[in-house]
Amino acid sequence: MNEILVAIGGGLMAGKTLENLLGPTTEYLGEGMLKLVKKRVENLQHIFASAEAKLGDRINSPGAVPPRVLAGVLNDGSYREDPIAIEYFGGVLASSRTEISRDDRSATFVSLVSRLSTYQLRLHYILYASFLKLYGGSGASVALEHERTLLTTFIPESEINVAMDFAETEKRATVIVHALLGLARESLIGPTYGVGDADATRSLGYTGTERGLVIHPSPFGVELFLFAMGGGHLPINIFLRPEITFGSMEGVTIPAGCLALKKPTAEARQIDASTLNVPPSNA
DSSP states (O other): OHHHHHHHHTTTSOHHHHHHHHGGGGGGOOGGGGGSOHHHHHHHHHHHHHHHHHHGGGGGSSOBOOHHHHHHHHHTGGGOOSHHHHHHHHHHHHHHOBSOTTOOHHHHHHHHHHHSOHHHHHHHHHHHHHHHHHHTTSOOOSSSHHHHGGGOEEEEHHHHHHHHTOOTTSOHHHHHHHHHHHHHHTTOSOSOOEEESHHHHGGGTOOSSSOEEEEOOOHHHHHHHHHHTTOTTSOGGGTTOTTOOOOOOTTOOOOSOOEESSOOOOOOOOOOOTTOOOOOOOO
């Protein structure tokens, strides 16, 4: 077992730290892990390092990763090289660590992250980081439909293209539509959105002249964001509370030209702020 821990944890986190992260679930790491190709092992190293960074001091508290979550990370996460995918798997892994044996909520998100393409994951992060940048501290409730629609946002197409980090050979418009359709299919964005020129977005409240996207968040989209940031233990209504901050994902430019098309409610809400420590990850 020590040889397996060293093989996965080598260079980025010690075997003992990996054992602390997984808890008793470490026993599920069979001898077959030693046969993984080098690149898959490296990808897992980065995922576990991301999880460690997001857990912070919580890694020393009692708990374990559910076997279903570990299986998903080993089977699917080990094939993902994209930094955003690695951060999402790492965040879900960190969020899964629990003292409650039947709490396997993170298994849902491991499966979801596995289904989403690299483009879809990146756009999801860009959108929710943009909502957070624009409305963070407002206290608006993402659980209430009428308050979610007050978070309707315009994001310029030019800034989305920069944030997506497109290469010259990538078909930008086709990729954006693909990403939006995938996020909509999984209920990770609000059901009403528009993308294109000003005529295509005018009915959604945009009165400018730029091409872009009009969109608002969904509860499930917020929940995925929280799990990806290692905050799966937090209620979704904590997302826009002033008491909490989230670390950023390195290498992603968050659009600066976003416009709030409506005015969110800044109503104070009674949410326990005693467990709001979600440390940033630079892994």
